[in-house]
Amino acid sequence: MTLGQLQDRAVSARPSHDTVIDVMDAAGPQVWYDMTVEVALSVMAAARAGHLVVCDEDARCVGLVTQARLTAVRDSSEYTDRIRLGDIIDGSEFFVSPLVTREEAEEAVPVGRLELVPVVDNHGSALGVLALSR
Template sequence: MTLVQMKPGSADATAAGRTVAEAMETAGPQVCDYMTVEVALSVMASARTRHLLVCDDRGLCIGLVTHARLAAVREGSAYSDRVRLRDILGDRGPFTSPLTTMAEAGHMMRHSHVDALPVVDEHGSALGVLALAG
């Protein structure tokens, strides 16, 4: 999905008011945080996706892992086949709401240096992913 980036004075004023709900991908594969990196990479390959949403034992979204992140962990010197997603997630977030404007989401992604954001409802359940094209 392509993130719309608006420039001041842009002729496409209707895109400026678009919300994340209009541009997000469906949630796709969701995995539990106790899953190992190896299994997550296998799920990712089977689903042909670049990222997975990670949920806790209550089913709430706690983050997103990318193929690049998992591959880097697997190549690390401290890696073992027992490393779980919860071990590599770090802090929760960033997340966005489906009501967030695309401009706000773009700013959040640039500030957080991420190319994909989990979209969650008011309870923390995953609704989808807003991802840069690529």
């Protein structure tokens, strides 16, 4: 097979629809859900990150927290130094598959949710983060 034949076969008349894996960002720092808010803020500052992916004891992604959310928790009147990330992850977190298109992912996540959504594999491991265009 010549190079010309390879190029001819690679050309497609269909428009390409990028999957989430093609447009996602790196997951960034991953931390355990039993970490305190203060420690999480320190990790975030040291990593110069705007978010943390929160994982359970089996390294499955259970959510994502932003600096704004952690700061709001720390500054609230109910705050104590015993509050852990698992206490502020409410179980209604949304995740997307790396195999869906960006359009499908944006349609699936309700308006008003975080602008960053974890991308997870079939085992719940974080592969990256999708920034929604809202």
